[in-house]
Amino acid sequence: MAAAKMMIVEDDAALSELIQWHFEREGFDVRVTPDGEEALLLAAEETPDIVLLDWMIEGLSGLEVCRRLRRTAPTANVPVIMLTARGEEEDRIRGLETGADDYVTKPFSPRELVARVAAVLRRIRPALAGESLYYADIEMDTVAHKVKRDGKPIALGPTEFRLLRHLLEHPGWVFSRERLLDAVWGHDSDIEVRTVDVHIRRLRQAINAHGGTDIIRTVRSAGYALDADRRL
Amino acid sequence: MAAAKMMIVEDDAALSELIQWHFEREGFDVRVTPDGEEALLLAAEETPDIVLLDWMIEGLSGLEVCRRLRRTAPTANVPVIMLTARGEEEDRIRGLETGADDYVTKPFSPRELVARVAAVLRRIRPALAGESLYYADIEMDTVAHKVKRDGKPIALGPTEFRLLRHLLEHPGWVFSRERLLDAVWGHDSDIEVRTVDVHIRRLRQAINAHGGTDIIRTVRSAGYALDADRRL
DNA sequence: CTTTAATGTCATAAATCGATCATGATCTGT
DNA sequence: ACAGATCATGATCGATTTATGACATTAAAG
Numbered sequence: 001m002a003a004a005k006m007m008i009v010e011d012d013a014a015l016s017e018l019i020q021w022h023f024e025r026e027g028f029d030v031r032v033t034p035d036g037e038e039a040l041l042l043a044a045e046e047t048p049d050i051v052l053l054d055w056m057i058e059g060l061s062g063l064e065v066c067r068r069l070r071r072t073a074p075t076a077n078v079p080v081i082m083l084t085a086r087g088e089e090e091d092r093i094r095g096l097e098t099g100a101d102d103y104v105t106k107p108f109s110p111r112e113l114v115a116r117v118a119a120v121l122r123r124i125r126p127a128l129a130g131e132s133l134y135y136a137d138i139e140m141d142t143v144a145h146k147v148k149r150d151g152k153p154i155a156l157g158p159t160e161f162r163l164l165r166h167l168l169e170h171p172g173w174v175f176s177r178e179r180l181l182d183a184v185w186g187h188d189s190d191i192e193v194r195t196v197d198v199h200i201r202r203l204r205q206a207i208n209a210h211g212g213t214d215i216i217r218t219v220r221s222a223g224y225a226l227d228a229d230r231r232l
Numbered sequence: 233m234a235a236a237k238m239m240i241v242e243d244d245a246a247l248s249e250l251i252q253w254h255f256e257r258e259g260f261d262v263r264v265t266p267d268g269e270e271a272l273l274l275a276a277e278e279t280p281d282i283v284l285l286d287w288m289i290e291g292l293s294g295l296e297v298c299r300r301l302r303r304t305a306p307t308a309n310v311p312v313i314m315l316t317a318r319g320e321e322e323d324r325i326r327g328l329e330t331g332a333d334d335y336v337t338k339p340f341s342p343r344e345l346v347a348r349v350a351a352v353l354r355r356i357r358p359a360l361a362g363e364s365l366y367y368a369d370i371e372m373d374t375v376a377h378k379v380k381r382d383g384k385p386i387a388l389g390p391t392e393f394r395l396l397r398h399l400l401e402h403p404g405w406v407f408s409r410e411r412l413l414d415a416v417w418g419h420d421s422d423i424e425v426r427t428v429d430v431h432i433r434r435l436r437q438a439i440n441a442h443g444g445t446d447i448i449r450t451v452r453s454a455g456y457a458l459d460a461d462r463r464l
Numbered sequence: 465c466t467t468t469a470a471t472g473t474c475a476t477a478a479a480t481c482g483a484t485c486a487t488g489a490t491c492t493g494t
Numbered sequence: 495a496c497a498g499a500t501c502a503t504g505a506t507c508g509a510t511t512t513a514t515g516a517c518a519t520t521a522a523a524g
Contacts, residue, residue: 144459145406145451158454197501198502199482221500429512430471430514450513
């Protein structure tokens with residue numbers, strides 16, 4: 001799973017550690033800073049996928065950090081969730097109007113924060129919220145129709161794409177050529193079963209083009225399977 | 233900007249009227265129903281831009297309505313804000329995990345609800361919130377109907393403008409010609425799907441007129457997508 | 465009313481894909 | 495080691511999909 005990059009801007013060390021722990025457990029790649037200025041620098045450097053921003057921080061106010069994030073090109077579309085002790089309606093509304101995507105009032109439960117982050121990410125980067133398929137070092141974004149291996153993009157034709165998707169949906173399973181024809185070509189295709197071989201080959205070629213082991217296993221007299229651990 | 237269509241699903245008539253009044257004052261085109269089943273029918277008919285959904289309604293539960301909206305093609309991406317009397321963390325999390333985009337606890341102030349709706353729309357359909365859209369070196373002012381690339385103004389016909397706007401709202405996503413017809417021409421247009429090709433071409437021509445790489449990606453047998461990073 | 469711009473459709477060219485076959489390699493059981 | 499079966503691979507040619515230019519019709523502007 002490609003980790004989503006999260007930036008936490010929070011000057012209560014105990015709290016930020018707690019949050020960090022929870023999100024790292026969820027597989028996020030978390031960066032923490034207590035300082036507004038530093039947050040802006042960090043964000044400019046390595047654009048995060050989502051920002052958790054405390055309203056009351058040293059230096060710049062959270063509101064100001066949010067505003068500046070919005071104004072700078074690479075971070076203009078990064079979702080921001082405000083964390084705050086204030087429960088006043090007036091403040092909530094100001095936060096939202098400044099461009100925050102959501103607003104969570106302290107004290108909050110980590111689980112709810114995780115759920116809200118997931119809801120926001122589901123919108124912005126479906127790839128980060130389960131619309132993607134992963135296996136070993138392969139990553140398929142089904143929404144953008146892109147495939148990567150080890151971070152490098154792989155070009156696939158339509159049939160190879162569908163074939164790989166089906167394999168990725170059931171990693172490890174061995175599929176007979178007949179079942180692959182059903183699943184990938186459709187139940188009513190009167191296609192030569194051996195044609196599957198050819199597409200498997202093309203898929204292998206594309207996937208292994210830039211090195212790496214062959215993760216498609218041929219199971220003699222049975223079919224094919226996705227399998228990174230080939231030691232039989 | 234064409235008024236954003238809102239659907240309110242709420243069986244407390246007094247409350248739904250109050251909300252309706254507030255949003256109509258904000259320029260929304262509001263449709264109200266107290267019933268879950270009817271809500272689904274209505275939504276399928278004329279896809280709303282945002283749904284306010286009471287958790288406790290007659291017939292289907294709000295949660296179930298949300299789930300079904302998410303499962304059906306045209307409404308799968310419509311943002312949903314849950315309204316509820318329950319303040320329990322457990323419920324909030326279930327709501328968010330079901331696919332709700334936000335969660336507001338009764339009693340709430342209309343102003344805050346308006347702010348939250350604006351925040352959700354800004355994130356999901358920035359064009360409806362009167363925001364400008366940016367992607368790579370493209371900049372679209374949805375209010376003034378002006379488009380620039382690399383600072384230089386680009387002339388677009390109305391259809392190309394709507395097409396580009398839709399692509400800009402979901403950069404990276406691959407849309408089939410059918411979905412583009414729905415989104416750009418309307419659900420009930422009986423237009424030849426291949427016509428999309430022609431408008432894509434016209435859009436490309438206009439955008440690339442003054443140089444620069446083609447940021448519209450053709451995905452064979454799938455559709456088109458906005459994509460500055462074409463290294464497939 | 466004339467002129468201009470926009471739009472949908474079609475025909476054709478160009479690009480890409482994909483099914484099949486022929487051949488050589490590899491495996492399996494004996 | 496051998497025969498038969500199974501699989502890998504490269505090439506090919508037709509089929510499918512997309513790009514493009516032209517045109518007729520309609521709507522908008524002057």
